Amino acid sequence: MTAQNFPFDPPTRRMSRRVALGLVARLKRVAGIRVDPKNQQFLTFRLDRRLQALDLDSYEDYLDLLEGPQGDAETARLVEMLVTNTTSFFREPAHFDWLERTGLPALCEAGAGRLYPLTVWSAACSTGPELWSAGMVVDQASRLVPGGLRWGLVGTDISAGVLRRAAAAIFTATEMSGVLEERRRLYFLRSRPGAAVGNGQRVYRVAPELRNRASFVQANLLQDLADVPLADVIFLRNVLIYFAVDDRKACLAHVTARLRPGGYLILGHSDSQQGLPEGMVACGPSVFRKGER
Ligand SMILES: C[S@@+](CC[C@H](N)C(=O)[O-])C[C@H]1O[C@@H](n2cnc3c(N)ncnc32)[C@H](O)[C@@H]1O
The missing domain is CATH 3.40.50.150 (Vaccinia Virus protein VP39)
Known part of the structure; x- marks a missing residue:
């Protein structure tokens, strides 16, 4: 494993406010989930590895992908990456x-x-x-x-x-x-x-x-x-x-x-x-x- 793909590497790509707003709006529209667009750190921590896997250089390219012909399938993945799944047995007993x-x-x-x-x-x-x-x-x-x-x-x-x-x-x-x-x-x-x-x-x-x-x-x-x-x-x-x-x-x-x-x-x-x-x-x-x- 190289330093490049170590799973806990900090994100390397910067996300502009325009892209953050686009991603957050998509998440709200599809799943109802609200994320504060100011929370770019949360977004990049969750998404950076996906961009790496897709070999994309920037979040602008990722937004284009979401808005293109493969957008629906990638949006489903986006939701998977951004929702919170915390749960436990007999939670709230x-x-x-x-x-x-x-x-x-x-x-x-x-x-x-x-x-x-x-x-x-x-x-x-x-x-x-x-x-x-x-x-x-x-x-x-x-x-x-x-x-x-x-x-x-x-x-x-x-x-x-x-x-x-x-x-x-x-x-x-x-x-x-x-x-x-x-x-x-x-x-x-x-x-x-x-x-x-x-x-x-x-x-x-x-x-x-x-x-x-x-x-x-x-x-x-x-x-x-x-x-x-x-x-x-x-x-x-x-x-x-x-x-x-x-x-x-x-x-x-x-x-x-x-x-x-x-x-x-x-x-x-x-x-x-x-x-x-x-x-x-x-x-x-x-x-x-x-x-x-
Ligand atoms: C924090 S977990 C709660 C799990 C469990 N109900 C509990 O209380 O332990 C929230 C779950 O809601 C799901 N979820 C989020 N938005 C959803 C939607 N629009 N439709 C269906 N499930 C959704 C997420 O995928 C996640 O698994």
Whole structure:
């Protein structure tokens, strides 16, 4: 490896304000994500290696590429490079406690899991920990019901890259820090000590019994979501914070259209509730219930 392509080399190309504005506007238009155009350092740190891979000398050339015939494919890559994918197992744990103690019992009482399959949707699932955390909670509830529940998981994200990782369902020991030992034993396979995976760390893979319950769809929350199955519980956490008011409102309208009447929408604790459609009633820690029609 040469000094030139060492992955942590500082960016070598300068970005003009005109290009920063062009990139930021494109990101907002396509994904709803707001980035401050003054934050050129963030943009160049995320994008410089892409320019190197494309053998482009300047960000002006990159903007031309985005605006040219291959623009759509490259814009998808741009979004992948600029979105924030931070996530973890049982993040904001009050939501999972609420689901276990209040949400799932109420849904089951109303017939979900018996009269029709209960569906939990992680609507910006990133690499999957939110989806798999919910899966563990539903499975534990299902074990308490004679004959078990019928249920499934759906994960969606705008980024194809994180969806591939979510579906592979492989996590390092560090990523697993939020998962209790009892759940690790029940729901994960572990690599053998010393196996050549995970950069020397032990890795864990979600067990097939859970994996077989999950499906993944690439979906932009700013667009119509008719391809996503109707859900009883929707996790929409830590993505609205990146959106402007108009996009937040559109996203909430699209997402709640896929929520069954009587179902629950769970927002992140830092997400604004502004723009929630009428008929969504607060009923838990940043949890909202969709009124019956
Ligand atoms: C910070 S992560 C949140 C992950 C998870 N919900 C959590 O709370 O741990 C935000 C995710 O939203 C996704 N995202 C951003 N804009 C999106 C859009 N317009 N449509 C769908 N997903 C989007 C990103 O790709 C990223 O994986």
